[in-house]
Amino acid sequence: MRHMNCARKLAFFVVIVIALGASCLAGGNPPAQNERAKIAAEVQRLRKVAAEHKLEGDWKDLEPLVTKLLGRAELGLKEGRDYAALEDVLKVWVSVEAYANSRMSGDAATMAAFEAAWKKADVELIATNKAAGERTWAEKPLVQRSLAESAQGQVTTMVEASRAYATVTDASYGYYYISAAKANADAATFVYGLRLPSTGQRVALRSWLPEIRALQKKVTAEFVPPKSIERHSDFIRVNSAIKLAGDLDAAKLYGGALYQYLTAVQLFAAMNEGALDGAKQAEVRKSLQDWNVELGGSKRDDSLAQMFEQRAELWINRTDGAEVGPEQWKAAESVVEAVLPAYEQALSAVPPAEIESKKLVTVTLVRWPYT
Numbered sequence: 001m002r003h004m005n006c007a008r009k010l011a012f013f014v015v016i017v018i019a020l021g022a023s024c025l026a027g028g029n030p031p032a033q034n035e036r037a038k039i040a041a042e043v044q045r046l047r048k049v050a051a052e053h054k055l056e057g058d059w060k061d062l063e064p065l066v067t068k069l070l071g072r073a074e075l076g077l078k079e080g081r082d083y084a085a086l087e088d089v090l091k092v093w094v095s096v097e098a099y100a101n102s103r104m105s106g107d108a109a110t111m112a113a114f115e116a117a118w119k120k121a122d123v124e125l126i127a128t129n130k131a132a133g134e135r136t137w138a139e140k141p142l143v144q145r146s147l148a149e150s151a152q153g154q155v156t157t158m159v160e161a162s163r164a165y166a167t168v169t170d171a172s173y174g175y176y177y178i179s180a181a182k183a184n185a186d187a188a189t190f191v192y193g194l195r196l197p198s199t200g201q202r203v204a205l206r207s208w209l210p211e212i213r214a215l216q217k218k219v220t221a222e223f224v225p226p227k228s229i230e231r232h233s234d235f236i237r238v239n240s241a242i243k244l245a246g247d248l249d250a251a252k253l254y255g256g257a258l259y260q261y262l263t264a265v266q267l268f269a270a271m272n273e274g275a276l277d278g279a280k281q282a283e284v285r286k287s288l289q290d291w292n293v294e295l296g297g298s299k300r301d302d303s304l305a306q307m308f309e310q311r312a313e314l315w316i317n318r319t320d321g322a323e324v325g326p327e328q329w330k331a332a333e334s335v336v337e338a339v340l341p342a343y344e345q346a347l348s349a350v351p352p353a354e355i356e357s358k359k360l361v362t363v364t365l366v367r368w369p370y371t
Contacts, residue, residue: 049097101183109172152184215264219238266308315332
């Protein structure tokens with residue numbers, strides 16, 4: 001397969017980005033060991049798949065981040081930050097599977113073969129999506145629903161994009177998005193099948209369109225030179241998360257929409273954070289500890305907020321000796337200063353009686369689905 005163009009290289013990294021008590025989960029109730037073992041098994045499976053494609057084609061561009069995320073997932077499982085570990089596994093899952101299963105050669109790489117593969121995948125994934133729509137979430141924590149819906153909600157878009165991409169480039173690019181669609185569907189099924197503990201009162205989900213629109217307005221206002229030029233790739237990631245949040249919200253996948261909205265909040269806030277000195281780092285660390293206690297003792301299902309708190313903890317509390325750079329500190333600060341307050345504000349806001357159905361106006365940074 002030929003080397004990817006710039007847009008496709010960016011797609012790998014955006015898919016990864018988007019589209020994520022140290023010893024216990026969800027307020028002190030550790031998951032069954034076999035559930036943690038299932039997540040750990042996926043880490044090893046993905047390591048094996050990645051190893052099989054080591055140094056092939058453009059893998060050298062993807063490998064460092066895949067290695068980093070899988071290592072962080074293992075660390076998260078070891079330290080009991082299971083929600084954040086699961087999120088990292090899913091980020092790697094889609095990227096690795098899409099890359100590995102899009103490598104076609106010979107007759108399989110022809111447009112005729114691709115059209116046949118596309119038609120087959122379209123039928124299969126429509127059936128998968130229909131089955132996914134019948135899933136029940138009453139006994140599962142919000143974070144589980146959010147991660148599964150976020151993955152499942154991208155399936156149809158990826159299938160549609162695969163044909164369009166193949167038409168304007170070649171079949172190999174189309175296979176990538178077919179593979180990404182299947183990987184998202186498989187990842188969602190895996191997450192749904194986990195038996196994670198459900199604690200606390202269920203959160204009332206609704207459309208988050210007012211919050212998504214307000215964030216888009218802020219992002220658009222800041223998209224001016226020189227910042228729009230200097231932070232172009234950051235704006236792409238933020239707008240990708242906002243677009244995905246809007247798509248999930250429109251599909252009434254409100255758990256997934258809230259997750260992607262908060263991810264966009266984190267990415268946007270991190271763009272504006274300055275370097276943290278020692279005193280500020282200590283303040284962030286203390287704030288995360290306070291949030292850990294508060295969320296762990298909540299009578300509400302705050303598992304999604306816990307995932308973001310755990311994510312920040314893994315960024316800055318590296319017991320594996322990995323270096324913590326300024327970007328990790330800025331990202332952790334954005335969770336404390338922006339994400340968790342936005343989460344509380346969204347849940348405490350009075351739901352609007354009626355939300356306009358018109359679509360979001362998105363900046364033309366999103367050239368292909370969530371890239």
